[in-house]
Amino acid sequence: MGKTTTMLNALTIDLEDWYHPELVRSQLTLAEQEALVEQSTQPLLDLLREGNVKATFFIVGQVAQRHPRLIEALAAEGHELACHGMSHRPLWEMTPEEFRAELEDFDRVISAVVPGADIVGFRAPTFSLDNRTRWALDVLAEFGYKYDASLFPMRTPLYGMDGCPLMPYHPSKEDLARPDDHGALIEFPMSVWTGAGLRLPVSGGFYLRAMPFSLVRLCLRQIAAQRPVVIYVHPWEANPYTPRLQLPFWARLATYYNIGAVLPRLRTLLKVFPFAPMRIVLEELGELKG
Numbered sequence: 001m002g003k004t005t006t007m008l009n010a011l012t013i014d015l016e017d018w019y020h021p022e023l024v025r026s027q028l029t030l031a032e033q034e035a036l037v038e039q040s041t042q043p044l045l046d047l048l049r050e051g052n053v054k055a056t057f058f059i060v061g062q063v064a065q066r067h068p069r070l071i072e073a074l075a076a077e078g079h080e081l082a083c084h085g086m087s088h089r090p091l092w093e094m095t096p097e098e099f100r101a102e103l104e105d106f107d108r109v110i111s112a113v114v115p116g117a118d119i120v121g122f123r124a125p126t127f128s129l130d131n132r133t134r135w136a137l138d139v140l141a142e143f144g145y146k147y148d149a150s151l152f153p154m155r156t157p158l159y160g161m162d163g164c165p166l167m168p169y170h171p172s173k174e175d176l177a178r179p180d181d182h183g184a185l186i187e188f189p190m191s192v193w194t195g196a197g198l199r200l201p202v203s204g205g206f207y208l209r210a211m212p213f214s215l216v217r218l219c220l221r222q223i224a225a226q227r228p229v230v231i232y233v234h235p236w237e238a239n240p241y242t243p244r245l246q247l248p249f250w251a252r253l254a255t256y257y258n259i260g261a262v263l264p265r266l267r268t269l270l271k272v273f274p275f276a277p278m279r280i281v282l283e284e285l286g287e288l289k290g
């Protein structure tokens with residue numbers, strides 16, 4: 001099976017534990033939050049090593065605090081370290097001041113583990129960037145971030161925003177859907193397949209797990225012919241032992257459906273598409289300086 005394109009695609013992993021996803025987080029007390037993230041991340045790291053692929057890890061600060069050795073290992077293996085908030089609270093639950101405090105805490109934790117870590121990328125928990133929370137881009141620029149990868153360019157029941165561009169672009173401060181060359185940050189929207197006037201998510205999380213894989217591959221190939229694909233996976237999706245909470249039906253489906261499929265699907269995708277950390281993809285596009 002040959003590589004179908006030479007354009008680099010972004011492989012991103014949201015480094016969080018099984019109790020961080022939005023539909024699970026609210027159900028647990030702190031005492032119930034047994035750490036499984038190291039066990040869950042190991043198979044992903046093995047897979048990346050096997051394929052000699054580097055990825056971007058959007059790290060939850062709490063995970064770095066509890067598992068500094070894991071973060072050291074990511075840095076030592078040449079993966080890009082990036083920020084996924086401190087507590088995994090979505091932006092729409094925070095004031096700008098609370099978000100600043102999270103970024104300060106994150107910076108302190110990461111600098112203690114990997115001194116001099118050069119972090120330029122951010123992804124909001126639960127893709128919580130939309131026009132209600134667009135103030136976050138100014139805060140990110142204040143802290144020296146260069147790109148954001150939080151925008152889900154279609155509305156879903158939980159997150160996302162219609163009408164945004166699909167290629168990396170500089171969003172306007174007044175309206176994230178509008179490009180503005182003076183915008184301080186680069187936005188790298190998640191991948192959606194487009195056709196017949198529709199946008200269809202395929203490249204990560206529930207969508208990558210739940211859709212027939214032949215369809216996923218077809219859609220990804222068509223997207224990759226036009227722009228870099230962004231794949232996103234979570235360690236808890238790669239661990240068959242991830243605890244399943246008794247959630248309402250739809251929450252349970254969205255969070256746990258077909259968890260066993262993630263590793264084999266990712267293994268195949270790594271053989272079909274060339275991948276790199278998001279920062280490298282942006283450099284190749286000329287959006288970021290190397």
Ligand SMILES: [Zn+2]
Pocket residue numbers: 014016020021084088124125126
């Ligand atoms: Zn997350």
